[in-house]
Amino acid sequence: MQIEKIELDKGSAMGLSFHMQTAPLLVIKADKGFVMCGYLDMETADSLGDVAVKVKGVNTFDDVLKAHVVGATQSAINLGIKMGMTGKEALELMF
Template identity: 80%
Template structure:
């Protein structure tokens, strides 16, 4: 498992990269929410009231930052996050 501090313009996030059997589970958490890979479930994040966005096809933290957001919970949308922005742009709004 890799845990890494990720410095962004608006604050420091924490990245988690856990190698599973066939792919990595990757998540980057900011103060108010997180960006997750396709491995994790948007319905659960929604049910729990989390500000969460999903990106797909990522293998590294840098991939997550550059990937386009393909889904967002209502809580994330309330922070100004939109589908199509990058993971980094979404994270910047989560501080």
């Protein structure tokens, strides 16, 4: 498991990487929400009211920051997050 502080323009986020059998589970958490890899169950995150965003095809924290948003909860959309923006852009809105 790897835990890393990730400095962004509007604050510090916390990255968590946990190597599963075939691909890493990656999460970067900011103050108001998080960006996660394809392991994220959007229905569960949405039903819990989380500000959550999904990106796919990522293996590193840098990949998460550069990847484009392919899913977002209603709470994330209400915060101004849009499909297609980068993980970094979404995280900046979560401070």
